[in-house]
Amino acid sequence: MKTILITGGTDGMGKGVAMHFLKKGDRVIVVGSSPGKGKNFYNDAKQLGAEKRAIFLQANLSLVEENRRIVEEVKSKFQSLDMVVFCAASQKYRETSLETEEGFEFTFALYYLSRYVLSYGLKELLEKAENPVILNVCAPGMKGTINWDDIQYKNNFNSQKAMFHGSRLNDLLGVAFAQSDTEGKIKYILFNPWAVQTEGAFDAYKNPMMKSIVKIIYKITGKPVEEAIKPIIKLLENPKASLSAFKQEKEVSLTMKTFDKENAQKLFNITVQLLKGFSNENKTVEK
Numbered sequence: 001m002k003t004i005l006i007t008g009g010t011d012g013m014g015k016g017v018a019m020h021f022l023k024k025g026d027r028v029i030v031v032g033s034s035p036g037k038g039k040n041f042y043n044d045a046k047q048l049g050a051e052k053r054a055i056f057l058q059a060n061l062s063l064v065e066e067n068r069r070i071v072e073e074v075k076s077k078f079q080s081l082d083m084v085v086f087c088a089a090s091q092k093y094r095e096t097s098l099e100t101e102e103g104f105e106f107t108f109a110l111y112y113l114s115r116y117v118l119s120y121g122l123k124e125l126l127e128k129a130e131n132p133v134i135l136n137v138c139a140p141g142m143k144g145t146i147n148w149d150d151i152q153y154k155n156n157f158n159s160q161k162a163m164f165h166g167s168r169l170n171d172l173l174g175v176a177f178a179q180s181d182t183e184g185k186i187k188y189i190l191f192n193p194w195a196v197q198t199e200g201a202f203d204a205y206k207n208p209m210m211k212s213i214v215k216i217i218y219k220i221t222g223k224p225v226e227e228a229i230k231p232i233i234k235l236l237e238n239p240k241a242s243l244s245a246f247k248q249e250k251e252v253s254l255t256m257k258t259f260d261k262e263n264a265q266k267l268f269n270i271t272v273q274l275l276k277g278f279s280n281e282n283k284t285v286e287k
């Protein structure tokens with residue numbers, strides 16, 4: 001029996017992946033912020049007769065301290081982790097940037113910082129598994145540049161652009177993780193699902209009319225969750241390189257500028273400094 005941790009495993013693609021592995025007989029830990037969605041997850045697991053292998057951990061992953069708490073909780077309860085899947089995100093339209101109580105921009109914190117803290121924080125547990133893998137669902141290979149002067153994308157805020165920027169940060173997270181992982185046991189996969197028919201994806205639009213139009217477009221060009229997760233499952237079960245990137249089934253070339261190694265190191269250094277700055281340094285799990 002494998003143990004899989006899925007952030008955002010209570011809805012959308014994360015939930016799809018969670019149910020797949022529960023059906024297979026594996027143990028699945030999902031992390032989400034809403035207790036109601038956690039309850040639904042338990043009910044769905046019960047229907048499969050998998051309630052003993054289903055674990056819901058409630059956490060607001062936009063807070064670094066919450067990510068650290070999850071790392072400690074998972075470490076204290078489980079011997080090893082076979083897979084970690086990052087799906088937690090809020091694609092909701094926002095007019096202005098939003099600061100978390102820790103002082104980070106919300107999208108930056110939830111979409112990038114959380115995945116950084118969990119990737120490095122859970123590394124030790126993953127290394128205890130036979131063939132460990134991290135799959136980061138974002139949008140690898142998205143053209144554009146990193147906003148080095150405003151890494152959190154607080155100024156001239158645009159919620160969609162902040163997500164695109166966050167995705168580029170995740171590309172660099174994957175590169176930095178693979179670069180620093182001298183043991184090379186953990187396979188890091190960056191995955192772009194393209195257009196998937198989830199409620200979260202439709203939340204990205206403010207105007208109800210626009211929302212309806214996008215729903216129609218997604219009905220035609222997008223995929224339902226059950227279809228969209230097929231390549232995710234395949235990659236999780238067959239991870240190959242220490243770092244790879246995919247847009248659905250198609251491999252994305254790591255020679256793209258978005259995977260620049262120097263930029264990855266630069267972002268890593270900035271992140272270490274940001275995390276040192278705001279709280280108890282002794283608790284820092286990432287070095």
Ligand SMILES: NC(=O)c1ccc[n+]([C@@H]2O[C@H](COP(=O)([O-])OP(=O)(O)OC[C@H]3O[C@@H](n4cnc5c(N)ncnc54)[C@H](OP(=O)(O)O)[C@@H]3O)[C@@H](O)[C@H]2O)c1
Nearest residue numbers: 008010011012013032033034061088089195196198200201
């Ligand atoms: N759908 C698409 O078309 C599409 C396209 C490209 C990339 N992606 C990426 O794919 C991933 C999954 O997308 P999706 O559309 O399947 O997601 P979704 O349906 O919107 O689900 C998001 C999940 O994240 C959790 N979440 C949100 N805020 C959280 C917080 N503060 N703390 C903890 N958990 C939180 C949600 O649970 P709670 O509400 O309980 O917190 C939910 O389980 C995301 O990274 C997204 O950016 C999606």
